[in-house]
Amino acid sequence: MHFGLNDDQQLLQATLREYAAKELLPARRREIFEAGRAFDPGLWQSAADVGVTGLVIPQRYGGAGLELLDLALAFEVLGEAAMPGPFLGHALAALALLCGGSAAQRERWLPRLASGDALGSVALCELEGGWGPETWGVREADGRLHGAKQHVEHAERADLLVVGVAGGGLVLVEGGAEGVSTASIDGIDRMRNLSRVEFVGTPAEPLPGGVEAARRVRDAGCVLLAADAFGAAWKLIRLTVEYSLTREQFGTPIAQFQSVKHQLANLAADTEPTRGLFWYAAHAFDHLPAEAEHAAAVAKAHVTDRAVQVGRGAVELHGGIGFTWECDVQFWVRRCMFDRAWLGLPREHLARVADLGGW
Amino acid sequence: MDLSFGAEYEAFRDEVKLFVSEAWPRGADAVCDRAVQLAFVVAAVERGYLYRSIPKKYGGSEQEFDSLRESIIVEEFDRAAVPWRLGNQGVGQLVPTLLEVGDEWQRERFIRPTLRGEYVWCQGYSEPGAGSDLAALRSSARLEGDEWVINGHKIWTSDAEDANFMFGMFRTEREASKHAGISYLLLEMDQPGVDVRPLRQINGATHFHEVFFDDARTPADWVVGGRGQGWRVARVNLKHERNLGSGQAMRRRFHQLLDLAQSARIDGRPASRDPVMRERLAELECLVRCVETTSLRQLSAVAHGEEADIGLPLLVAKLYGSEVMDRIAGLAYDLIGADGLLAPTDSGWADLQSGAGEIDWVDQYLFVLAMRIAGGSSNIQRNLIGERGLGLPRDLRATDVAR
Numbered sequence: 001m002h003f004g005l006n007d008d009q010q011l012l013q014a015t016l017r018e019y020a021a022k023e024l025l026p027a028r029r030r031e032i033f034e035a036g037r038a039f040d041p042g043l044w045q046s047a048a049d050v051g052v053t054g055l056v057i058p059q060r061y062g063g064a065g066l067e068l069l070d071l072a073l074a075f076e077v078l079g080e081a082a083m084p085g086p087f088l089g090h091a092l093a094a095l096a097l098l099c100g101g102s103a104a105q106r107e108r109w110l111p112r113l114a115s116g117d118a119l120g121s122v123a124l125c126e127l128e129g130g131w132g133p134e135t136w137g138v139r140e141a142d143g144r145l146h147g148a149k150q151h152v153e154h155a156e157r158a159d160l161l162v163v164g165v166a167g168g169g170l171v172l173v174e175g176g177a178e179g180v181s182t183a184s185i186d187g188i189d190r191m192r193n194l195s196r197v198e199f200v201g202t203p204a205e206p207l208p209g210g211v212e213a214a215r216r217v218r219d220a221g222c223v224l225l226a227a228d229a230f231g232a233a234w235k236l237i238r239l240t241v242e243y244s245l246t247r248e249q250f251g252t253p254i255a256q257f258q259s260v261k262h263q264l265a266n267l268a269a270d271t272e273p274t275r276g277l278f279w280y281a282a283h284a285f286d287h288l289p290a291e292a293e294h295a296a297a298v299a300k301a302h303v304t305d306r307a308v309q310v311g312r313g314a315v316e317l318h319g320g321i322g323f324t325w326e327c328d329v330q331f332w333v334r335r336c337m338f339d340r341a342w343l344g345l346p347r348e349h350l351a352r353v354a355d356l357g358g359w
Numbered sequence: 360m361d362l363s364f365g366a367e368y369e370a371f372r373d374e375v376k377l378f379v380s381e382a383w384p385r386g387a388d389a390v391c392d393r394a395v396q397l398a399f400v401v402a403a404v405e406r407g408y409l410y411r412s413i414p415k416k417y418g419g420s421e422q423e424f425d426s427l428r429e430s431i432i433v434e435e436f437d438r439a440a441v442p443w444r445l446g447n448q449g450v451g452q453l454v455p456t457l458l459e460v461g462d463e464w465q466r467e468r469f470i471r472p473t474l475r476g477e478y479v480w481c482q483g484y485s486e487p488g489a490g491s492d493l494a495a496l497r498s499s500a501r502l503e504g505d506e507w508v509i510n511g512h513k514i515w516t517s518d519a520e521d522a523n524f525m526f527g528m529f530r531t532e533r534e535a536s537k538h539a540g541i542s543y544l545l546l547e548m549d550q551p552g553v554d555v556r557p558l559r560q561i562n563g564a565t566h567f568h569e570v571f572f573d574d575a576r577t578p579a580d581w582v583v584g585g586r587g588q589g590w591r592v593a594r595v596n597l598k599h600e601r602n603l604g605s606g607q608a609m610r611r612r613f614h615q616l617l618d619l620a621q622s623a624r625i626d627g628r629p630a631s632r633d634p635v636m637r638e639r640l641a642e643l644e645c646l647v648r649c650v651e652t653t654s655l656r657q658l659s660a661v662a663h664g665e666e667a668d669i670g671l672p673l674l675v676a677k678l679y680g681s682e683v684m685d686r687i688a689g690l691a692y693d694l695i696g697a698d699g700l701l702a703p704t705d706s707g708w709a710d711l712q713s714g715a716g717e718i719d720w721v722d723q724y725l726f727v728l729a730m731r732i733a734g735g736s737s738n739i740q741r742n743l744i745g746e747r748g749l750g751l752p753r754d755l756r757a758t759d760v761a762r
């Protein structure tokens with residue numbers, strides 16, 4: 001019995017932290033944030049070089065053949081770094097192929113997704129706001145797609161879009177295919193660009209995995225968002241601890257005030273015990289199929305919600321500076337808000353927790 | 360990660376289950392008397408299931424340390440709601456303290472009967488003027504010939520009426536500084552100089568008391584760890600308060616809440632079908648999962664010598680656990696509706712720990728308040744988390760009182 005990280009997993013996180021610290025200097029992060037254009041070819045390439053793009057893709061397709069837990073641990077570090085770029089959509093597109101693609105589809109796409117040469121993304125959210133397979137309304141008939149999605153990560157750039165369609169299945173659409181138009185959305189997290197995508201008679205190729213694969217993709221997305229949010233939340237706590245030790249008022253660091261100390265202690269106490277939620281859910285995804293969906297819903301609902309609250313406390317404890325555009329705290333605040341809302345709000349996942357519990 | 364315990368441990372679990380079904384066939388709702396309880400405990404010690412870290416010569420079962428086996432035993436005993444926790448404070452705090460810093464004769468004299476529940480102990484720390492700031496305590500003992508003569512006043516002393524003995528802290532060195540002047544003494548409760556007066560709790564029950572000392576006496580060698588060492592000795596207790604609970608009690612309490620949600624009605628249907636209640640229940644499910652997965656992390660870390668990874672989880676466990684229990688009780692209190700206007704009936708400590716038996720949710724709702732206060736208040740926990748966990752500065756005066 002071992003419910004902890006092994007040496008390889010610790011090394012993975014250490015390597016990624018090193019990558020983030022080296023490749024994403026604070027000034028660069030600020031630049032990207034200001035520009036609001038999150039895709040940085042250099043960052044993407046170096047992420048691909050350390051293997052992030054192919055972590056869960058099997059070795060025969062050029063990936064590392066690891067498990068969702070390893071990818072979640074990578075996402076924890078991405079969240080911690082407020083790493084800009086299309087990591088989430090890319091990972092979910094690859095997972096969709098893994099969970100529901102035909103041999104030919106995998107053969108065709110996975111090697112290029114693993115190397116990062118091709119960029120993948122997923123189009124899930126309906127214009128009415130539904131994220132889950134049961135809400136999808138985009139229609140596929142005779143290999144042609146009609147309808148629209150929103151909040152698609154880096155859609156303009158994607159070489160491959162995995163689109164959720166009416167009936168709950170998934171289809172593949174190639175970048176630049178006929179009848180696809182995209183319009184960028186001014187999104188909350190300037191490190192992860194979103195678009196609206198419209199399909200008018202667009203050629204599309206169904207994934208044989210159907211609804212089952214779509215549900216797996218949702219589970220994986222829930223886990224990755226939880227991991228990302230956890231990383232961001234801890235970063236916020238650390239930033240705020242540091243700030244409280246340096247900012248002086250009434251002749252003393254504000255950390256000396258017990259109300260400040262207790263506020264920070266509460267943030268830490270409410271956040272720390274959530275780590276096991278995404279660990280467990282990631283582990284369940286690969287090893288405990290009967291529990292996977294429930295664990296993923298629990299992790300997504302709770303961790304992302306906690307993380308947003310941490311962000312709100314962090315801003316408060318930074319005082320006026322925390323409320324400014326110039327203060328970096330907002331990178332992580334916005335990140336948590338994205339993680340909480342993307343793929344559905346906590347209440348939707350809590351409703352699934354109740355349903356799955358058979359209450 | 361690997362969540363299976365493996366064949367050897369699963370076989371062990373089966374063995375424990377079989378033992379429980381034979382030695383405790385009564386099931387969850389049994390009323391038990393002390394003799395039946397003791398018989399179970401004695402049998403469990405013989406099998407090597409209880410008191411595993413305690414040498415056989417003192418009445419333990421002296422087993423090799425194995426946190427997985429220990430967790431299986433606790434899980435299975437608790438699953439069957441066996442009331443195996445005899446003489447709580449004595450076993451949980453005094454015995455480990457004696458093993459670490461007691462004199463040999465003290466171990467021989469006190470440990471075995473304590474483990475068997477024959478010696479019941481109470482903890483005499485808090486005083487009217489010394490709660491969180493425990494080192495401010497003033498009850499004193501002075502050596503007269505071969506006896507300590509004790510005067511003063513302890514308060515909030517749980518189970519003092521049932522206790523045969525007290526372990527407590529008393530000021531023995533007049534000249535010494537606040538912390539250095541304290542000794543850890545043992546004393547008999549049944550003597551003329553000790554006056555126990557029950558205090559009625561918020562829920563109407565009386566589980567804690569005031570204890571007055573008027574020239575009470577205890578032998579000179581009933582001091583543990585040496586004169587003036589009381590502060591250090593009391594902190595030994597702390598080390599043994601490792602929270603390795605399985606989350607089982609919390610899970611059981613949550614299931615009782617779910618049962619309640621299924622039987623209570625809102626708008627003519629089960630409350631568990633009400634969307635608002637479903638969401639609140641699901642939020643609690645998340646919190647209970649946090650406790651369970653954190654226990655798994657702790658168990659794993661101890662089993663693999665990775666304790667360094669669980670410093671912070673251990674620091675937050677008490678605060679977090681008491682908040683989750685508070686929220687479970689709070690939701691249940693909402694679900695019972697107008698029954699929330701009824702007076703509580705006492706369900707007691709033991710049930711709170713094991714989650715056994717029927718619950719009176721009004722009592723529970725009041726009772727969980729104790730978790731914010733006893734054993735180091737929530738604010739003291741927040742200080743510890745801030746200072747030891749996050750590296751924030753100490754309060755100007757207060758936090759040398761880490762308990």
Ligand SMILES: Cc1cc2nc3c(=O)[nH]c(=O)nc-3n(C[C@H](O)[C@H](O)[C@H](O)COP(=O)(O)OP(=O)(O)OC[C@H]3O[C@@H](n4cnc5c(N)ncnc54)[C@H](O)[C@@H]3O)c2cc1C
Pocket residue numbers: 258481482483484485487489490491492514515516517518567729732733734735736737738739742754757758
């Ligand atoms: C059910 C129950 C059973 C108990 N059993 C025993 C027992 O068997 N033996 C025993 O010795 N004691 C026992 N106690 C006493 C318990 O340990 C004390 O109540 C506890 O340590 C708090 O002390 P106090 O009551 O004096 O509160 P105080 O210390 O006066 O605290 C009052 C409030 O002030 C806050 N506070 C105090 N200091 C600080 C600080 N530095 N920073 C921020 N906030 C602070 C506290 O958090 C609390 O909210 C029991 C208590 C209860 C409720």
